[in-house]
Amino acid sequence: MRNIITAALLGLGLTGLAATAHAGSATGTVTTIDIEGTRFAFLRLSTSPSSRPACHPNLQQSAFAIDLDTSKGRAILSVATSAMLAGKTVEIIGNNACIDTGSTGLGNIESIDRFTIR
Numbered sequence: 001m002r003n004i005i006t007a008a009l010l011g012l013g014l015t016g017l018a019a020t021a022h023a024g025s026a027t028g029t030v031t032t033i034d035i036e037g038t039r040f041a042f043l044r045l046s047t048s049p050s051s052r053p054a055c056h057p058n059l060q061q062s063a064f065a066i067d068l069d070t071s072k073g074r075a076i077l078s079v080a081t082s083a084m085l086a087g088k089t090v091e092i093i094g095n096n097a098c099i100d101t102g103s104t105g106l107g108n109i110e111s112i113d114r115f116t117i118r
Contacts, residue, residue, distance in 0.1 A: 024049035024056070024064070024094035024110050027118070030084035031062075033077070040101050041066040041077050042109060045092065055098035055108045064092055065099040065109035076115045089118040 028047035035041045044062045066080075067073040083090045095113035 024052045024096075025092065026050065026062070027089060027091045029087060029089055030080050033080060033084060035068075035077075036101065036103055039068055040099065040103075041068055041073070042101075043080055043092070043112075045090070049092075049094065049110075053094070053096050053098060053110055056110045063109050064094060065101060065111045067099055067111060076112055079115060079117065083117045091116045091118060 026045050026047050026049040028045040030043055031046050032044040033041060034044075043064045043066065045064075046062075048062050049064075066076050068077065080090070082088075091114075092112055093114040094110040097111060098108035099111045100108055
């Protein structure tokens with residue numbers, strides 16, 4: 001019985017870890033902020049992320065998407081703009097999922113889970 005409980009708790013712990021795993025992460029300076037339409041903004045960094053989810057195209061390797069329809073997205077855009085203007089190093093961690101931008105040039109781009117100024 002003890003082994004069953006231990007296995008169940010271990011399984012729950014591993015499931016929790018898997019849910020918080022992030023796909024893309026990068027540290028560098030914000031080189032470009034593109035706002036396309038009224039719904040999406042895209043950040044490009046001076047370095048490429050460590051990895052990407054399968055939905056993210058290789059042509060846009062250094063880009064992350066921001067959904068401007070959300071408070072979080074608008075806050076990230078504001079902080080990213082400040083970091084770019086100040087030349088600060090930032091860390092971006094993707095959320096392991098892509099936003100369908102509806103753009104033929106950009107397609108699906110990984111969205112941001114966490115944005116930190118260093």
